[in-house]
Amino acid sequence: MSEQPARKRRLPLRWLSLAEFVGIVAVAIAALGYWDSHRERTQTDRERAAAEQEKRAEARAGVLKLSxxxxxxxxxxxxxxxxxxxxxxxxxxxxxxxxxxxxxxxxxxxxxxxxxxxxxxxxxxxxxxxxxxxxxxxxxxxxxxxxxxxxxxxxxxxxxxxxxxxxxxxxxxxxxxxxxxxxxxxxxxxxxxxxxxxxxxxxxxxxxxxxx
Incomplete structure (x- = not known):
């Protein structure tokens, strides 16, 4: 009598504990916060660079006007x-x-x-x-x-x-x-x-x- 092939063993299903779930949510929130902060900082740097460039252009125009x-x-x-x-x-x-x-x-x-x-x-x-x-x-x-x-x-x-x-x-x-x-x-x-x-x-x- 032939032996039946052994069935694949399923990994036991494990539910996340409350502490682990809270940890994952905290990491996700931190990542979103970092991304948002980086985006805001990048936008601020761009605005500051544009403002400085405009000031330099105005200064050059002022010098030319005085010449x-x-x-x-x-x-x-x-x-x-x-x-x-x-x-x-x-x-x-x-x-x-x-x-x-x-x-x-x-x-x-x-x-x-x-x-x-x-x-x-x-x-x-x-x-x-x-x-x-x-x-x-x-x-x-x-x-x-x-x-x-x-x-x-x-x-x-x-x-x-x-x-x-x-x-x-x-x-x-x-x-x-x-x-x-x-x-x-x-x-x-x-x-x-x-x-x-x-x-x-x-x-x-x-x-x-x-x-x-």
Missing amino acids: FLMTGTPESGGGRLRLATVHPEQVIQTQALSFPSDVRGDAVQTTGNPRIEAGWFEGGLDKALHTHGSKARQGRLPVGIVTVFIEDGQTKTDRALYLVGYSLHPRVLRSDRVELEGLSLLRRGVGEDVQGAVDARWASQAPAPARP
């Missing part, structure tokens, strides 16, 4: 540079323009009409270049500009050193005609001695005077 910068647009065939601020909310009131001393001895004062005219220094530039023996037909003339302007209802002053690009064109029985080409910022934050800063720059770029 005074001018551009020069040629007019009248290069006989004049029309000056204008990069930021339209900055309104120019007056300007004092200082040229190298051996080009022009006194500063030019303007009121409400910001500009640089070639006629202000044309003859002096021709003499200065002749004295230095320069035959260059193009160059950059340093100009110190003290500008009083209005921004946000406040009167402010900017002292800066600019370079005026020019070219020379010969004329019969007269000094060369100066054609103004543009304006570029060389240095801002110039001290009270604007004329000294202009002369120092001119001396550093001009050739030595020609020997007699």
